[in-house]
Amino acid sequence: MRDLTRVPGEAPPLVFITGASSGIGQALAQRYAQAGWRLALVARRGALMREWATAQSWPAHQWAVYEADVRHEAEVAEAARACLQAQGLPEVVIANAGISVGVDLSLAEDLAVLRDLLDTNVIGLAATFQPFIEGMRTRRRGTLVGIASVASVRGLPGHAGYCAAKGAVVQLCETLRGELRPHGVRVVTLAPGYIDTPLTRENDYPMPFLMTPEAFAERAFRSISAGERWRVIPWQMGVVATVLRWLPRGWFDALVGSQRHRKKRRRDGV
Template identity: 65%
Template sequence: MSSSLPGPDAQPPLVFITGASSGIGQALAARYARAGWRLALVARRADDMAAWAARQGLDATRCRVYPADVADTASIVAAGRACLAHQGVPEVVIANAGISVGMDTAIAEDLAVMERTLAVNNLGMAATFHPFVAPMRERGRGRLVGIASVAAIRGLPGHGAYCASKAAVVAYCESLRGELRGTGVAVVTLLPGYVDTPLTRENRYPMPFLMTADAFAERAMTAIAAGASYRVIPWQMGVVAKLLRGLPNAVFDRLLAGRPRKHRAGQGQTPG
């Protein structure tokens, strides 16, 4: 699949993106819009999303907004079915919506943080893909894109819910890729490093190779068009991730000793 547009008589391709109201999701929406794609955008803050689309000069023929909470399975499945009914089968579905909140297992209320993180980042991804699997398979082409994170590579103190959820994204997408092998439907797993978004701006620790959301979107679109099964963006974080993965546990633990932990809920970090 190419990221370029089809011929003049063909309808522009369609991309379906969750979590499109800010950060990576909005940057991806803007990048696909610049390439002339039609957009199906999902966000809890649908009014904000519609206002953004209007500012971009995207009318109803180019962009539709579907209000949904990815943590609510029925809600996100309904959004996918509405997209199929109103705009047709997308070429690309990007399950981007996610939350990143610190947790402490010793604190009882943080168990609810983990529950919601897994509901959004994992079950929400499967529910996002669900309406499109059969139509894409029947058509014989498409891209299902799961946004994971380099945090999937190793567990970080205070990040238990987030790291577990993103490791699960990698494993889930790998499983789905095997299920769809030979159908023409590709599953693409993207692992962003540190991206400048509302989810990262209040982090209390160094963020090497920090990149803008627009820079990530540019590289992500290239990886999606290529049908890459697994891609760390930027590549430098991929090297770091491989090095960390290979460290003995004792060395890894010493390396992270004293590292500031991620904000817990209510301590300054805003879920996305």
């Protein structure tokens, strides 16, 4: 990350993380706390988030919890306003909150499921970034981080909503990167593979290169610090993603068409 050298007495840098009550978000909070950063932690389950943060024995001045559901723009805006007022403008904003659920587009009721996926994973990400963009642009420094997925690379049967949502995250972040780079603001897109979180533990299919949230957070911290534009974590899944991206459509269709797929119930995570 660019030089964040502080004058004596200046507060440590601040990171704003949504979906911080479990999985990747929680692991990222721990990694940034370990590095001495101040934390603005956003979650729907505010009481649970506070209980967990208190148990970490962090100094009281190092962290704050804001309760918000990213599907509701007003709640996210209020959390951001409270953060700006109490803690200041973040150096890094990580839009991590997301859900995964199977979608069957032959079912009329699944259109509502699709909408929920897009509201959470895409509109929620935009609503998380929006309150901080102008301040970062004026300051000419800051980093916005979008958590996408390897599932953004190609459309997978049974996962129309999730693949579409994470694909939109990638394109949204890429667009913002071009818009904000002249103003000194970085945009980083991270694409996790399989991470051992509540989101993945009920999967009934093989999950190659499965990694712990802590291992992901360590690699993510380094990528964000370096201001990398795009990073698949772990790197092995990056190879898989590259192969899938360039696989001819006929071959890809034959490959995924041979797999069994089931509709998953909603699970929070990324």
